[in-house]
Structures are given as structure tokens and as C-alpha cells.
Amino acid sequence: xxxxxxxxxxxxxxxxxxxxxxxxxxxxxxxxxxxxxxxxxxxxxxxxxxxxxxxxxxxxxxxxxxxxxxxxxxxxxxxxxxxxxxxxxxxxxxxxxxxxxxxxxxxxxxxxxxxxxxxxxxxxxxxxxxxxxxxxxxxxxxxxxxxxxxxxxxxxxxxxxxxxxxxxxxxxxxxxxxxxxxxxxxxxxxxxxxxxxxxxxxxxxxxxxxxxxxxxxxxxxxxxxxxxxxxxxxxxxxxxxxxxxxxxxxxxxxxxxxxxxxxxxxxxxxxxxxxxxxxxxxxxxxxxxxxxxx
Numbered sequence: 001x002x003x004x005x006x007x008x009x010x011x012x013x014x015x016x017x018x019x020x021x022x023x024x025x026x027x028x029x030x031x032x033x034x035x036x037x038x039x040x041x042x043x044x045x046x047x048x049x050x051x052x053x054x055x056x057x058x059x060x061x062x063x064x065x066x067x068x069x070x071x072x073x074x075x076x077x078x079x080x081x082x083x084x085x086x087x088x089x090x091x092x093x094x095x096x097x098x099x100x101x102x103x104x105x106x107x108x109x110x111x112x113x114x115x116x117x118x119x120x121x122x123x124x125x126x127x128x129x130x131x132x133x134x135x136x137x138x139x140x141x142x143x144x145x146x147x148x149x150x151x152x153x154x155x156x157x158x159x160x161x162x163x164x165x166x167x168x169x170x171x172x173x174x175x176x177x178x179x180x181x182x183x184x185x186x187x188x189x190x191x192x193x194x195x196x197x198x199x200x201x202x203x204x205x206x207x208x209x210x211x212x213x214x215x216x217x218x219x220x221x222x223x224x225x226x227x228x229x230x231x232x233x234x235x236x237x238x239x240x241x242x243x244x245x246x247x248x249x250x251x252x253x254x255x256x257x258x259x260x261x262x263x264x265x266x267x268x269x270x271x272x273x274x275x276x277x278x279x280x281x282x283x284x285x286x287x288x289x290x291x292x293x294x
Contacts, residue, residue: 013083013132021087023125024136025094031118032184033057033099034106036177038169039118039184040162042068042138048172058096062088065137083134084141091136115180119187126188127195139165159189202274203253205246207260208232209267212242218259219244223252226280247277 028043036051038044046060065088069081098104108114126136135141139161146152162185170178209215216227230243248256253271260267 013134014086016128016132017083017086017134018090020125020128020134021090021136022094023128024087024122025091025098027118027122027125028057028095029098029104030107031114031121033095035109035111035114035180036173037111037115037118037184038166038173038178038181039115039122039188040139040165040181044162044165044169044181048169052172056096057099058092058094061095061137062092065092068137068141071141083129083132084137087129087134087136111177111180112183115184116187119184120191122184123188123191124195127192130192130196153193156189159185162189202277203248203250204272204274204277205244205248205256206270206272207244207246207267208241208269209244209260209264211263211267212244214263215260215267216244218263219246219256222259223248223255225252247274 024043028047031037032039032043033047033050036047038047042061042064043057045064046055046057049055049060050057065084069084069088106114108117129136130147135143139157142161143157146157163182166178166181166185169181207215212229216229219225219227225246225248228245230245232241232243233239234241246256257269260269
């Protein structure tokens with residue numbers, strides 16, 4: 001019998017995959033396919049075949065992915081493969097319903113708007129699916145394998161793979177539409193990384209001050225954030241110094257700056273972007289591990 005926590009996680013994963021897949025389907029039906037923009041991957045190939053042979057977009061996406069999903073089950077495992085299968089079904093059915101049943105037409109005929117919004121919407125959709133350990137099929141399978149095993153950014157892998165498909169689109173639709181396809185692929189890859197890894201909403205902060213105790217306790221009491229005190233030595237002065245390390249959310253930075261200034265206007269502060277912070281007060285490490293394994 002599944003535990004309540006596991007059931008909740010599974011339900012959330014299903015919801016993410018369905019919503020993400022509908023985003024991808026909407027991107028195809030409303031932006032890229034009507035404007036002959038092949039945005040890479042199997043969807044790009046499906047777009048080419050749709051206009052050259054009249055094959056349904058959904059059928060090509062579904063059939064091609066059934067072959068690739070067996071590869072995913074072998075290399076990543078069946079627990080991730082079911083999410084990909086769900087994504088394939090929702091995307092294939094969604095695009096067919098939107099285009100052929102509901103007769104959705106292009107929201108814009110401007111190729112610039114089509115490629116930008118197509119990349120944005122599809123990037124959000126693919127990113128949501130990746131966040132819960134699934135893929136939308138096609139080159140996404142290769143991207144996830146490399147991301148899980150070698151920590152290569154998903155967007156970079158997809159960008160390289162999709163350039164090949166977009167080149168084929170250049171032969172089918174002409175160089176201008178192929179260039180629009182490249183813009184879609186590039187923009188989508190950046191949105192995917194932003195959704196998958198976050199928009200740098202966290203900040204890691206180093207503070208060098210003559211009043212480390214006062215600043216540390218103010219951070220703990222006012223921001224409810226932990227602080228680590230490191231022992232350092234000034235190279236020029238050869239004197240020991242305290243280096244404080246803390247992590248906060250971006251919206252907490254104004255309060256942190258005020259705290260530091262209140263106790264030491266001459267403090268030396270280094271602020272860096274933190275893509276992800278795992279631990280108490282942020283994202284639980286166990287939740288992140290379970291999400292990647294499911």
C-alpha cells in the first residue's frame with residue numbers, strides 16, 4: 001500500500017507531466033506548426049512530414065516516441081519511462097484535438113512572434129516535465145540521460161541535437177524558416193534550464209566584518225537563516241579574520257544588506273547566485289532525491 005507522502009508525490013508528478021505536455025501541444029498547434037517552424041526533435045520532424053506527406057502531427061510524434069521510450073526504459077529505468085509515455089500520449093492527443101477537432105488556428109502569423117512564443121511555451125512545458133523526472137520524448141530522452149549521469153545542462157544537449165533537425169527543415173521549408181526554427185530552439189533551451197534549475201532566486205553571501213557575532217545573530221533572529229563562521233587570514237595584513245557564509249532568498253537581500261550596514265558599514269560583502277540550495281529552510285534534500293528517482 002502506497003504511503004500518503006508517496007501518493008502525494010506521485011499525484012504531483014502526474015499533474016506536472018500533464019500540464020507540461022499540454023503546454024508543448026499548445027505551442028505546436030498555436031505557434032510553430034501553422035507557421036512551418038520546425039523547432040527540432042521529433043516534433044520538428046513531424047512538422048516537416050505534416051507539410052510534405054500530410055502525416056498527422058500526433059501520429060508521427062506518438063509512433064516515433066514509442067520506439068525511443070524503450071531506450072529510455074533500458075538506460076534510465078521504467079519508473080521514469082511511464083512519465084515519458086504519459087507525456088507522449090497527452091502531447092499527441094492534445095495537438096490532434098487542438099488542430100483537428102477544435103480547429104485551433106495560429107495565434108499569430110508573424111514568424112518572429114511565433115518562434116519566440118513557441119519557444120517560451122514549449123520550454124515551460126518541457127521544463128515542467130523534466131522537473132519530475134520525465135521527458136517529452138525525442139531528443140529529450142538523450143538530454144535527460146546525459147543530465148542525470150553527467151550533469152550536462154539539458155538546454156545545451158537539446159540545442160546541439162535540435163540544430164541537426166532544424167537543418168533538415170531548411171531543406172524542406174527554406175533557409176529563412178529554418179533560421180526561425182533555430183531561434184525557437186535556442187529560446188526554448190534557455191527557458192528549459194530556467195524552469196529546471198530555477199531563476200537564481202537564491203543568493204549565497206560571504207561577509208567579512210569586524211563584528212561577526214553581532215551580524216550573525218541578527219541574521220539568525222531577523223531572517224531566521226543559518227550562518228557559518230569561517231576562519232580566514234588577510235593575505236596583505238596577515239591578520240586573522242572571520243568570514244561569514246549564509247544563504248538567503250533574493251527577496252531577503254534588502255533586509256540582509258540593512259543588517260550588515262547597521263553593524264558594520266565598512267564590511268566587505270560578496271553576493272553570488274545560487275542555482276539550488278538543499279537543506280533546512282530551503283528544499284529538502286530527501287524530497288529532491290525522491291523526485292529524481294520517481
